[in-house]
Amino acid sequence: MSATRTRSTDLHLSPCPDAPASGRFSIDVLGPLQVVSAGREATLSSRRQRALLVLLAMNANAAVTSERLVDQLWDGTPPPGALTTLRSYISHVRRFLDDHVDGRARIATTDAGYRLDVDDGSLDLVRFRDALAEGHRHLRAGEPVEALEAFESALDLWRGDPVAEIRDHDAAVTLAAELAELRVGAVEGRLRALVDTGRHVEAIPGIEALAAAEPLREGPRELLMTALHRAGRSAEALEVHRTFRAVLRDELGIEPGARLDRLVTAILHRDPRLDPPSTAVAPTQVPSPSAAEQLSLLVESLRVVSEQLAAVVDALGPRPVAPPRAVIAS
Numbered sequence: 001m002s003a004t005r006t007r008s009t010d011l012h013l014s015p016c017p018d019a020p021a022s023g024r025f026s027i028d029v030l031g032p033l034q035v036v037s038a039g040r041e042a043t044l045s046s047r048r049q050r051a052l053l054v055l056l057a058m059n060a061n062a063a064v065t066s067e068r069l070v071d072q073l074w075d076g077t078p079p080p081g082a083l084t085t086l087r088s089y090i091s092h093v094r095r096f097l098d099d100h101v102d103g104r105a106r107i108a109t110t111d112a113g114y115r116l117d118v119d120d121g122s123l124d125l126v127r128f129r130d131a132l133a134e135g136h137r138h139l140r141a142g143e144p145v146e147a148l149e150a151f152e153s154a155l156d157l158w159r160g161d162p163v164a165e166i167r168d169h170d171a172a173v174t175l176a177a178e179l180a181e182l183r184v185g186a187v188e189g190r191l192r193a194l195v196d197t198g199r200h201v202e203a204i205p206g207i208e209a210l211a212a213a214e215p216l217r218e219g220p221r222e223l224l225m226t227a228l229h230r231a232g233r234s235a236e237a238l239e240v241h242r243t244f245r246a247v248l249r250d251e252l253g254i255e256p257g258a259r260l261d262r263l264v265t266a267i268l269h270r271d272p273r274l275d276p277p278s279t280a281v282a283p284t285q286v287p288s289p290s291a292a293e294q295l296s297l298l299v300e301s302l303r304v305v306s307e308q309l310a311a312v313v314d315a316l317g318p319r320p321v322a323p324p325r326a327v328i329a330s
Helices: 047-058 066-073 082-100 124-140 144-156 171-196 200-213 218-230 234-252 258-268 291-316
Strands: 011-015 025-028 034-037 040-044 105-109 113-118
Touching: 025 124, 040 047, 040 082, 047 066, 047 082, 047 113, 066 082, 066 113, 082 105, 124 144, 124 171, 144 171, 171 200, 171 218, 200 218, 218 234, 218 258, 234 258
Parallel strands: none
Antiparallel strands: 011 040, 025 034, 034 040, 105 113
């Protein structure tokens, strides 16, 4: 396929309501591909050319080999002359960028393939990763308010399916999994920040939804147990652990990690380190446990101790029975 000059009908220009500030340039891939410059969106009408730009943007400022691009664009079964066709696509996308982004992004040819050169701040994926890292830094520093702001800024960048342009390609499977993992990390970080700011009651529905979506993930269970305990629902927190333990045994044949076991012990002993921040929630907002709640906790505590003793007995094995001693008559 020979390269042809891009026709005016190949490009569509329209105002973009979600555009960055006037004059700012952005390539957005956390949703359908969006190229915005000076408040207007420019769109490539060719599906495969859009897929090419997405693949380059996902690897911005790093070279992608021609072989890899061909493999991803044609799902491992390229037609004859695929490299020539790829060069034609590159030419079209280059002209598209030259016409609409005023030199703020360009495709460079390397020894092995091609590289999209663009300022990191112009890519929503890079901004998302930066905000995600910032949120985790604030959490580690004990700054949940700042962490919450960073995680919410990251999640605000998502506009929909981040692999919509390459959904028909095998490459979408791997990319979708990688991006989904990043987004789950942002969602979990936001919920953890909510809990750490004392807004645990508000966070519980979101944590329950995350736990349901990630049935084998330990982090949401730890977070849910902490939030329930802080909300005065300690028996429910321990039930979360029991249910999760059963799921792990049935599905994977493993036990929860030591971190979750330590949390169970802390809940049973009412460790004050699990209490909500003293300045975040008025005492009346977290009710004292009722008599029924205290009884339920006692029963659960006995059950946990019984299981732990049974595990010790299983590990040690049966003890030998000593012969009866003779009774000495006085």
